[in-house]
Amino acid sequence: xxxxxxxxxxVILASxxxxxxxxxxxxxxxxxxxxxxxxxxxxxxxxxxFLAVVQVVVYIGAIAILFIFAVMLTRREMRGHGKxxxxxxxxxxxxxxxxxxxxxxxxxxxxxxxxxxxxFPSDFDGVAELGNALxxxxxxxxPFEVASILLVAALVGAVxxxxxxx
Amino acid sequence: xDWTLWLELVIKALVLIFALLGGFAYLTWYERRxxxxxxxxxxPNRAGPFGLLQPIADAVKLIFKEELTPAKAYKLVFFLxxxxxxxxxxxxxAVIPWGPPFQLGDRIxxxxxxxxxxxVLFLMSIAxxxxxxxxxxxxxxxxxxxxxxxxxxxxxxxxxxxxxxxxFVVAILLGNSMNLTDIVEAQRDxxxxxxxxxxxxxxxxxxxxAEVNRHPFDMPEAEQELTAGYHTEYSGMKFALFFMAExxxxxxxxxxxxxxxxxxxxxxxxxRWPLLGPxxxxxxxxxxxxxxxxxxxxxxxxxxxxxMAFGWKVLLPLALAVVMITAVGILLAEIxxxxxxxxxxxxxxxxxxxxxxxxxxLRRKAYA
Amino acid sequence: MIxxxxxxxxxxxxxxxxLFGVMARRNAIAILLGIELMFNAVNINLVxxxxxxDPTIMNGQVFAIIxxxxxxxxxxxxxxxxxxxxxxxxxVVVDDLDLLKW
Numbered sequence: 001x002x003x004x005x006x007x008x009x010x011v012i013l014a015s016x017x018x019x020x021x022x023x024x025x026x027x028x029x030x031x032x033x034x035x036x037x038x039x040x041x042x043x044x045x046x047x048x049x050f051l052a053v054v055q056v057v058v059y060i061g062a063i064a065i066l067f068i069f070a071v072m073l074t075r076r077e078m079r080g081h082g083k084x085x086x087x088x089x090x091x092x093x094x095x096x097x098x099x100x101x102x103x104x105x106x107x108x109x110x111x112x113x114x115x116x117x118x119x120f121p122s123d124f125d126g127v128a129e130l131g132n133a134l135x136x137x138x139x140x141x142x143p144f145e146v147a148s149i150l151l152v153a154a155l156v157g158a159v160x161x162x163x164x165x166x
Numbered sequence: 167x168d169w170t171l172w173l174e175l176v177i178k179a180l181v182l183i184f185a186l187l188g189g190f191a192y193l194t195w196y197e198r199r200x201x202x203x204x205x206x207x208x209x210p211n212r213a214g215p216f217g218l219l220q221p222i223a224d225a226v227k228l229i230f231k232e233e234l235t236p237a238k239a240y241k242l243v244f245f246l247x248x249x250x251x252x253x254x255x256x257x258x259x260a261v262i263p264w265g266p267p268f269q270l271g272d273r274i275x276x277x278x279x280x281x282x283x284x285x286v287l288f289l290m291s292i293a294x295x296x297x298x299x300x301x302x303x304x305x306x307x308x309x310x311x312x313x314x315x316x317x318x319x320x321x322x323x324x325x326x327x328x329x330x331x332x333x334f335v336v337a338i339l340l341g342n343s344m345n346l347t348d349i350v351e352a353q354r355d356x357x358x359x360x361x362x363x364x365x366x367x368x369x370x371x372x373x374x375x376a377e378v379n380r381h382p383f384d385m386p387e388a389e390q391e392l393t394a395g396y397h398t399e400y401s402g403m404k405f406a407l408f409f410m411a412e413x414x415x416x417x418x419x420x421x422x423x424x425x426x427x428x429x430x431x432x433x434x435x436x437x438r439w440p441l442l443g444p445x446x447x448x449x450x451x452x453x454x455x456x457x458x459x460x461x462x463x464x465x466x467x468x469x470x471x472x473x474m475a476f477g478w479k480v481l482l483p484l485a486l487a488v489v490m491i492t493a494v495g496i497l498l499a500e501i502x503x504x505x506x507x508x509x510x511x512x513x514x515x516x517x518x519x520x521x522x523x524x525x526x527x528l529r530r531k532a533y534a
Numbered sequence: 535m536i537x538x539x540x541x542x543x544x545x546x547x548x549x550x551x552x553l554f555g556v557m558a559r560r561n562a563i564a565i566l567l568g569i570e571l572m573f574n575a576v577n578i579n580l581v582x583x584x585x586x587x588d589p590t591i592m593n594g595q596v597f598a599i600i601x602x603x604x605x606x607x608x609x610x611x612x613x614x615x616x617x618x619x620x621x622x623x624x625x626v627v628v629d630d631l632d633l634l635k636w
Contacts, residue, residue: 001535001536002536005536005540009540009544012544012548013544013547013548013551016548016551016552016571017551019551019555019564019567019568019571020551020552020554020555020558020559020564020567020568020571025561025563025564026243026305028564028567029567030243030302032567032570032571033298035548035571035574036570036574039574039577039578042541042544042578042581043577043581046541046581046582046584046585047585047589048581048584048585048595048598049282049283049284050284050287050595051577051581051595051598051599053284053287053288053290053291054287054599054602055577055602056291056294056295057287057290057291057294058602058605058606059570059574059602059605060291060294060295061290061291061293061294061295061297061327062294062324062327062606063570063605063606063609065294065297065298065301065320065324066324066609066610066613067563067566067567067570067609067613068301068302068305068320069301069317069320069321069613070563070613070616070617071563072305072313072316072317073317073617073620074563074616074617074620074626083560084559084560084561084564085558085559085560086558086559086560086629088558089558091557092553092554092557092558093554093558095553095554095557096550096551096553096554096557097550099546099549099550099553100546100547100549100550103546103549103550104543104546107539107542107543107546108539112538112587113537113538113539113542114537114538114539115537115538115586116535116537116538116586117535117536117538117585117586118585118586118587118588118589120585120589121589121590124589124590126589126595127283127284127344129590129592130592130595130596130599133592133593133595133596134596134599139592139596140596143596143600144596144600147599147600147603147604148603150603150604150607151603151606151607153607154606154607154608154610154611155610157610157611157614158610158611158613158614159614161611161614161615161618162613162614162617162618164621
């Protein structure tokens with residue numbers, strides 16, 4: 001398990017670095033897919049099989065495809081002429097390193113930092129629990145409905161913005 | 167994990183892969199013979215009896231054909247794209263149950279490779295990553311026809327995926343499970359879901375046609391407009407991989423349709439002889455494939471904007487209505503079991519209403 | 535078993551890489567790619583906390599699903615904006631989109 005985790009972590013981080021540095025945007029989108037697959041495997045390792053599959057459906061099947069689509073539609077940029085990064089990239093690098101350092105420091109001061117996983121209840125149906133939690137009025141039915149309204153609003157907005165009005 | 171389990175998995179995987187490969191080879195023969203029949207021709211009948219050796223001759227030809235790579239192609243992606251198309255079409259078959267479990271010695275052998283509890287979602291996820299091979303093939307060829315084919319297929323497959331997902335939801339609701347074996351078992355005693363929800367089955371069938379880019383939705387490779395679409399620049403074995411992926415997807419979506427709506431491996435005496443399961447699956451798949459080829463032989467290709475309009479404005483709302491009707495019907499059936507038959511009645515009314523609307527809008531635009 | 539800290543560190547690293555992408559890339563689409571990485575980092579955190587603290591309380595997974603929905607909405611609107619900008623200005627390099635700057 002440990003070795004598997006390390007391999008996955010290296011794959012995720014390496015491909016994430018490729019995403020933010022590659023010149024060619026289609027390649028960047030492909031590296032993003034590799035990274036997302038790694039995250040899906042992590043979800044599966046964490047006993048969240050449903051989320052792993054949803055990650056593949058939503059992120060890899062829809063979001064990443066949309067990216068590739070957008071890159072193709074704005075294809076003057078596709079060959080990636082010019083620099084991929086702006087002139088102040090070193091400031092950004094510094095800030096990200098600071099963010100990472102700050103997060104790591106904050107987390108390491110927390111006493112639950114290196115705890116081991118809680119006992120996974122036997123015959124526990126995570127998918128059914130999740131479904132019940134999403135539609136239970138005492139739990140998350142309101143956020144769930146709000147999310148659906150958000151999606152509709154995004155759909156309408158995206159169509160309105162991208163439509164070619166003549 | 168003892169070694170017999172590994173052995174069982176390896177044997178099952180090999181059998182499935184060889185069945186799909188053989189199925190692909192003979193599906194091409196089946197399709198060419200049938201198309202010829204529909205067009206009052208004979209079709210390939212020279213190589214071997216009834217032309218049965220034709221697929222082998224085709225394979226030999228494709229293997230020895232020279233492979234061309236366009237000078238300005240993106241080499242790595244160009245090389246990977248056919249593989250990325252083929253792989254999903256094989257692994258999607260892993261969750262389909264081909265028959266009930268049977269006893270072999272002192273162990274129970276299930277007739278599916280992976281009987282996972284989110285099987286339907288797995289189908290959905292693999293269907294959604296199948297787009298990549300085609301899009302990347304079109305992009306990496308660096309050819310405008312290939313690119314257009316790739317873009318079209320991406321738009322088409324994303325659009326119809328929503329409908330596909332809703333049709334899966336219908337089957338999940340009726341089977342009360344996301345596990346494919348449970349869904350099949352819920353259809354015992356001839357209560358096939360196609361009888362309970364005929365419109366859902368029809369929607370799933372249309373959406374899968376669009377997902378595998380078959381006629382009449384084969385816009386990504388429309389010869390008259392795009393020469394050959396995304397695989398214009400491919401030749402030899404790379405082309406053969408695309409070809410293989412397309413036909414394997416046909417087989418697999420027929421198997422999915424059979425599993426979700428046509429009772430899967432169920433049939434007379436399947437409980438006594440579990441190995442009859444694959445036989446029933448085979449028969450159902452052959453019949454569904456026949457319908458697919460029949461459609462190809464008789465229907466014209468629909469125009470691209472109409473295809474998108476049909477997907478978004480007709481099929482998706484209809485699928486939503488069907489999901490709604492199914493859910494309400496299942497709740498009503500808890501009060502009184504015969505109420506389940508309100509589902510087919512109301513969904514047929516919704517389907518008829520949708521086709522009436524299409525008819526009216528076509529008339530109004532004077533296209534009809 | 536893997537301690538929780540490994541997941542948290544991985545998630546923090548992924549978040550930082552995404553942040554770097556958002557701040558340093560010149561192409562608007564690449565900036566959106568960076569945002570996706572940050573979303574994923576958050577999701578790893580949420581699921582890891584769900585698993586490590588109390589798996590019977592589904593808050594972490596539910597929140598992850600809401601994040602999925604938000605990410606999908608964000609990408610749809612963001613890419614629509616990018617395409618609209620490209621149509622008007624023939625560029626998606628954010629440095630060149632300086633219409634509001636003197």
